[in-house]
Amino acid sequence: MTAQLEYPDVQDSDALLSIQGLWKVFGPKAQRVPRRPELAALDRSALHAKTGCTAAVRDLSFDVAPGEVFVVMGLSGSGKSTLVRCLTRLIEPTAGSLIFEGEDLVTADEKRLRALRRSKFSMVFQHFGLLPHRKVIDNVSYGLEVRGESKPDRRRRAQEVIDLVGLRGNEQLYPEQLSGGMQQRVGLARALANDPDVLLFDEPFSALDPLIRREMQNEVGRLHREVGKTMVFITHDLTEALKLGDRILLMRDGAAVQLGTGDELVGAPADDYVRDFVRDVPRADVLTLRWIARDPRPDEVLDGPELGPDVLVREATRLVLESDRPVKVVEGGQLLGVIGDEEILAVVADPADSHWSARPSDRPAT
Numbered sequence: 357m358t359a360q361l362e363y364p365d366v367q368d369s370d371a372l373l374s375i376q377g378l379w380k381v382f383g384p385k386a387q388r389v390p391r392r393p394e395l396a397a398l399d400r401s402a403l404h405a406k407t408g409c410t411a412a413v414r415d416l417s418f419d420v421a422p423g424e425v426f427v428v429m430g431l432s433g434s435g436k437s438t439l440v441r442c443l444t445r446l447i448e449p450t451a452g453s454l455i456f457e458g459e460d461l462v463t464a465d466e467k468r469l470r471a472l473r474r475s476k477f478s479m480v481f482q483h484f485g486l487l488p489h490r491k492v493i494d495n496v497s498y499g500l501e502v503r504g505e506s507k508p509d510r511r512r513r514a515q516e517v518i519d520l521v522g523l524r525g526n527e528q529l530y531p532e533q534l535s536g537g538m539q540q541r542v543g544l545a546r547a548l549a550n551d552p553d554v555l556l557f558d559e560p561f562s563a564l565d566p567l568i569r570r571e572m573q574n575e576v577g578r579l580h581r582e583v584g585k586t587m588v589f590i591t592h593d594l595t596e597a598l599k600l601g602d603r604i605l606l607m608r609d610g611a612a613v614q615l616g617t618g619d620e621l622v623g624a625p626a627d628d629y630v631r632d633f634v635r636d637v638p639r640a641d642v643l644t645l646r647w648i649a650r651d652p653r654p655d656e657v658l659d660g661p662e663l664g665p666d667v668l669v670r671e672a673t674r675l676v677l678e679s680d681r682p683v684k685v686v687e688g689g690q691l692l693g694v695i696g697d698e699e700i701l702a703v704v705a706d707p708a709d710s711h712w713s714a715r716p717s718d719r720p721a722t
């Protein structure tokens with residue numbers, strides 16, 4: 357018998373932010389929609405026809421773990437921006453609770469909210485939101501100024517984060533003198549200057565051209581490794597979501613379609629909508645060996661090479677194909693399964709293969 361493949365679940369850790377039953381409904385008498393099951397059950401167009409309301413966020417519940425990069429993904433109009441604005445009540449939720457470090461933000465008064473927004477959360481916007489008449493250094497230190505910090509402290513901290521995002525030497529320039537990518541670095545530095553607990557990103561790189569965009573994604577990955585902040589990152593770009601997200605919430609019409617790690621979305625799409633969404637993802641770059649390991653057959657000799665379950669299929673391909681014995685997938689000394697040419701080729705040879713949905717279970721192989 358092989359051991360049960362354990363799948364890492366970030367939700368097991370204590371949540372920093374816990375969202376329960378969150379709704380945002382725009383329109384007349386919005387409150388009635390979440391309260392009345394017959395209205396709550398209506399789809400987007402039926403709800404609009406009957407009530408004139410739009411449910412931009414529909415009964416969402418999820419936890420964000422400390423240090424996690426939590427990506428919210430969905431097509432235009434799926435409710436991502438509304439959701440992220442509800443998290444700090446820049447948009448007032450219609451129903452639900454928002455527990456941050458044990459405190460329900462829904463019942464916090466305006467003064468408390470302002471304090472939290474200033475010290476615990478920072479937002480990075482798509483269009484940078486920089487102050488055009490202020491130099492880079494003054495844009496970066498703006499939040500510290502609002503917080504009443506002394507000028508030398510502000511300067512010191514601003515310089516620190518300017519260095520961190522690679523903007524040294526540009527302190528005295530104005531935003532219009534910078535490229536889009538550089539401006540977004542200023543946005544990042546400004547968000548980091550406050551030393552928030554949570555960074556909220558609302559499609560921060562959509563206005564950038566593809567090369568700069570990739571560079572900025574790498575930059576966020578690096579910053580996350582260096583400063584370890586919790587991040588909630590909104591994007592409509594699946595590649596970006598897979599690259600950055602520890603977990604991804606896929607939204608459609610305000611509701612959650614699936615919440616999982618990138619390899620869960622790709623390996624076990626919850627429905628046809630998700631399957632379609634991830635259809636063109638190169639599976640070998642996302643799926644790990646735990647997804648394709650199988651039980652050894654009785655006649656197989658188990659003296660082949662060993663790999664860990666979190667190795668990407670792409671990284672294991674050569675070794676598996678060159679080995680004349682099945683490769684053993686081993687974790688902590690335990691054999692989880694084996695992989696032969698057949699398992700590898702099913703992923704590598706046909707990236708859009710529907711192999712995964714054919715599995716009897718929606719979990720990685722045991």
Ligand SMILES: Nc1ncnc2c1ncn2[C@@H]1O[C@H](COP(=O)(O)OP(=O)(O)OP(=O)(O)O)[C@@H](O)[C@H]1O
Binds near residue numbers: 430
């Ligand atoms: N102030 C508002 N009044 C009425 N409807 C709104 C309002 N703000 C958003 N909506 C609607 O809520 C839905 C979700 O919008 P939202 O902007 O949150 O989506 P999104 O996924 O962020 O889209 P995009 O990527 O285009 O910004 C849309 O149908 C939108 O028209």
